Amino acid sequence: MLINVAETVVADALRGMAAAHPELTVDVENRVIVRADAPVAGKVALVSGGGSGHEPLHGGFVGPGMLSAACPGEVFTSPVPDQMVRAAAAVDSGAGVLFIVKNYTGDVLNFDMAAELAEDEGVQVAKVLVDDDVAVTDSLYTAGRRGTGATLFVEKLAGAAADAGMPLERVEAVARRVNAGARSFGVALTACTTPAKGSPTFDLPAGELELGVGIHGEPGRERRPMMTSREIADFAVNAVLEDLNPRDPVLLLVNGMGGTPLLELYGFNAEVQRLLVERGVPVARTLVGNYVTSLDMAGASVTLCQVDEELLRLWDAPVRTPALRWGV
């Protein structure tokens, strides 16, 4: 690992972000990344966060048209409520704050506590839970579906809604609509190595892969002998379409877990798109890259997000963040 010591990994990264991105205000000590022009008068603010190790999520999505602030926790560990309260206070213009929370016990509990505290301080807070991962059965017997790739769509589309001047309830409604129409499935070809552990989080021999993994270096639902890109695409797309029957066109995210070369990701995208054509699912926009990662894990995930005309317009709306940029 290219680190100093495990204990300073997050602080070191924040110092590096501060140096690279003058358009962000990075509070290294309190671990809050805020767009430098916050609060933006009259606009709803978006705060997200979660464990570190998923970069560019979330810090790389802070900026006009997307997040107002991000709270990075320790590697794979939800941030603490203090961070979210501080972020909310920094970005609230009076129009309220939307917390975007991936559905993990830790994230949910910490954001819940933060919401209470922030409201005590007079900030109007709404929350949206992202739970798009079809590998987990959403039942009483699990912590519920995990939040993975759809987080990018929720953050972008709700960010555009806020940018368009929508009030908090409407921004929240957009976020919920996006999450409701988005599903993901991920595979791992290797485990990842966390700084604290210093060795792979689980044992995955070359020549095998894990189907249905999340983004925290956990093993998936099932181990299989290595499959081809085409077979993996087949499995992932089928898993997603079993759960989502899109009537509208979709946004497609072919996401790398961090250690998979872009060359392979693009090849994987070719297979995914071929299948979607076969299945009659029109792809309105495609994003290929390492956006919601698990440190150095090799693997990929497929997220489909169905979009009506309004959501598509919000997707195309300008965004200017370190990792996602288009429009003016």
Added chain:
Amino acid sequence: MLINVAETVVADALRGMAAAHPELTVDVENRVIVRADAPVAGKVALVSGGGSGHEPLHGGFVGPGMLSAACPGEVFTSPVPDQMVRAAAAVDSGAGVLFIVKNYTGDVLNFDMAAELAEDEGVQVAKVLVDDDVAVTDSLYTAGRRGTGATLFVEKLAGAAADAGMPLERVEAVARRVNAGARSFGVALTACTTPAKGSPTFDLPAGELELGVGIHGEPGRERRPMMTSREIADFAVNAVLEDLNPRDPVLLLVNGMGGTPLLELYGFNAEVQRLLVERGVPVARTLVGNYVTSLDMAGASVTLCQVDEELLRLWDAPVRTPALRWGV
């Protein structure tokens, strides 16, 4: 590896690029990626290329403000002259074509042949060689310094010069000036795995690293026990500054080799910038990310590129490519 078979990796990736980027015209069979609006009347065109496995270099840099076309070879193998000739014909508006060539025997020989052939076909061709890697002594006893991270700067700044309407000689002069003022140094924490070989290109035990690597999975100049991010930054920055004594401010690229998480890269950037402050080198702009990669290799490189006012203006000029985007 997330692939079908080694033989189709490049073609598969090109199909995936075509599906993801409607703003590019991708000729999968002939392996040429061209911006869809080429040729652009009155403007000099830029053609680059090299082995695949370095993505987003070069295909991800095709678009307004940067490359007109890219020619991807097999993994780590220079493309063939036929590709470059075809690319040149597709993008030449009559104002001439600049070939941007990384200094490797294969790239140089193939681009040289292509230049002759393209000129036979009536295209005015200029060439610029990128050779920024200080790990290689530039002497009669080597193939000369390698082209690595500076390629991004040459492609961006010459692209902006062409976009500004400069004639071929001036675009070429800009490219040469950029290369002359740019130096890089890279380290590897792991080897990479090419599809054709299917196993790491060299043996690097955990707990050791290679100093002075290129971008083709070759070992470096020297193997050492693992160093901290700070020590590696120290070594890299010193190696670069031994060869480059910048009077002007610099553009800084803290580049990931592909397998190093963004979290670690930002931490590494913090160390690099701390050192540059200590050494009195003003950093005008910073770019942190996986831009010039070696498949899944873990590691990073540091590139400094000194810029006068004109070059800084060209850096800030708009660019709209899959991997680099800013301005309008």
Added chain:
Amino acid sequence: MLDADFFRRWLTNAADAVDRSAALLTELDSPIGDADHGSNLQRGFTAVVVTLEKEAPETPGAVLTLAGRQLISTVGGASGPLYGTLLRRTGKALGDAAEVDEATFTEALRTGIDAVAALGGAAPGDKTMLDALMPGVDALGTSFGAARDAAREGALATTPLLARKGRASYLGERSIGHQDPGATSAALLFDALAETAENPPAPGADHG
């Protein structure tokens, strides 16, 4: 009777135990979690010890409430709010008495554990920290030693369970056969409690 110093020593002993077992906890969190439980608790309990030293709260309730708040502010993850709530609610239940007897503490701890169950929505048998906390507090009526043994057994007994809460639940059947890291750290807390009770400070020692 248990005074503020007793609880301070408990938490200090717990911090030491977490330090010693951090690698083990993270190791247990690898096959069925995300390999951070040890470093999470280490960060939290280190901060607790520092805060208790600095703020020197003077009642058992204040010690536990402060420690709980500190865990919430430094741990993150699932275990931060859960352990934080455990201590905070236990502390609140103790009120501002200068000393409490064992029965009062047992009842307060049960309140804290109930708060954990309410917050996390887990029940005994779901393969979580509750599987050590519940038997631990149940045996506390008998003795500190009995509580230690019961919590330890509870932690060990999580191995054959199918996880229904927390990250391990994502694994479904594959969560079976692994000991729950949170139950293991919960057992450490009872360990430290027994250790604290069994090793009273030398009379006349400076209680800070």
Added chain:
Amino acid sequence: MLDADFFRRWLTNAADAVDRSAALLTELDSPIGDADHGSNLQRGFTAVVVTLEKEAPETPGAVLTLAGRQLISTVGGASGPLYGTLLRRTGKALGDAAEVDEATFTEALRTGIDAVAALGGAAPGDKTMLDALMPGVDALGTSFGAARDAAREGALATTPLLARKGRASYLGERSIGHQDPGATSAALLFDALAETAENPPAPGADHG
């Protein structure tokens, strides 16, 4: 006398040899290169065989020129233009004679090898394909078998050399102790040449 068919068979044998040794060539290209020499040549020679079959050039010169052009168009890397130039220039030097004698071929091959040296700027001893090509062509005056042996020895003798050209030169001293992949493939070409000469086609066989 050597006719077009002889050269076609040479290149077909060479393609077979490259196929058989592709993994070895890539393996040799790993410690001091970029692990692609085997797949590079395999791609190229496969294409050469296909083209020769399709276009059926009728003179030795035309066979070699076409094969060289095909290598340039399909191999890429350093070896593509170098081996392509080798065959193309050798072919050009043979002119359009329908048959050539061994001495003429030897001289033409020397021209081709000189073109490789001029193009790549390498000298003997630089640890490149030239270290097998040069001794090979020098011994060709004696016999095809002698050329094979000399080229093979030349390839083996690259092991202790310090590389001064190509990727291996980036390694400096660390290039010492590894056999050069390009010299190894060059020896394969002489191998295939000897094999071709030693196994004339059965009289009356269809020469396509």
